[in-house]
Amino acid sequence: MMTDMIQRIVMMVVFCLVQVMVLNRIHVFNCATPLLYVYFAIMFPRNYPRWAILLWCFTLGLIIDTFSNTPGVASASMTLIGALQPMLLELFLPRDADDHLKVSAETMSVGKFAHFSSILTLLFCIVFFALESFSFFDWLYWLQCVAGSTILTVIFIFTLECFRKSK
Numbered sequence: 001m002m003t004d005m006i007q008r009i010v011m012m013v014v015f016c017l018v019q020v021m022v023l024n025r026i027h028v029f030n031c032a033t034p035l036l037y038v039y040f041a042i043m044f045p046r047n048y049p050r051w052a053i054l055l056w057c058f059t060l061g062l063i064i065d066t067f068s069n070t071p072g073v074a075s076a077s078m079t080l081i082g083a084l085q086p087m088l089l090e091l092f093l094p095r096d097a098d099d100h101l102k103v104s105a106e107t108m109s110v111g112k113f114a115h116f117s118s119i120l121t122l123l124f125c126i127v128f129f130a131l132e133s134f135s136f137f138d139w140l141y142w143l144q145c146v147a148g149s150t151i152l153t154v155i156f157i158f159t160l161e162c163f164r165k166s167k
Helices: 002-021 040-042 049-068 071-091 111-134 139-163
Strands: none
Touching: 002 040, 002 049, 040 049, 040 071, 040 111, 040 139, 049 071, 071 111, 111 139
16 A cells, blocks of 8 residues: 555656646647646556545646646546546456556557546547636637647557556
8 A cells, every 4th residue: 555655656746847847838720738637647557436536636737727827727637537437447457357457568459458547638638628718718729728638648558558567
């Protein structure tokens, strides 16, 4: 339990630093920004306590909000993803899957992991940019931001997934 907590704190610090120092400065076509910290919510194993997922996701979102000047946007989006992750994960796993299955392309299969992470990332980006713009006046720009950021984030997630080893 203590090692899991230390690992999650280290991952949280790394995701925060990478997002705030590097990825927040990337704006492809002035609308697409990779939001890699959603990968933190995707990686929770099956049967991880739901209250803990919500707490971890909210905390990471709050830290990102603090350093990115997006008051409440990342924390609300991450909390929603934290609430949806366990339910969505069950849809992609067989009933006889291990109770402590770690979510990865290696343990789930590449196709299922691709669908799972893409759906969560898309939902995250929809909520994130809807809260950030707080209006659908320029819905085409909003749609470009959602689509572009989702694609970039999924590419970054799969890049990290290639280097990650399942234990």
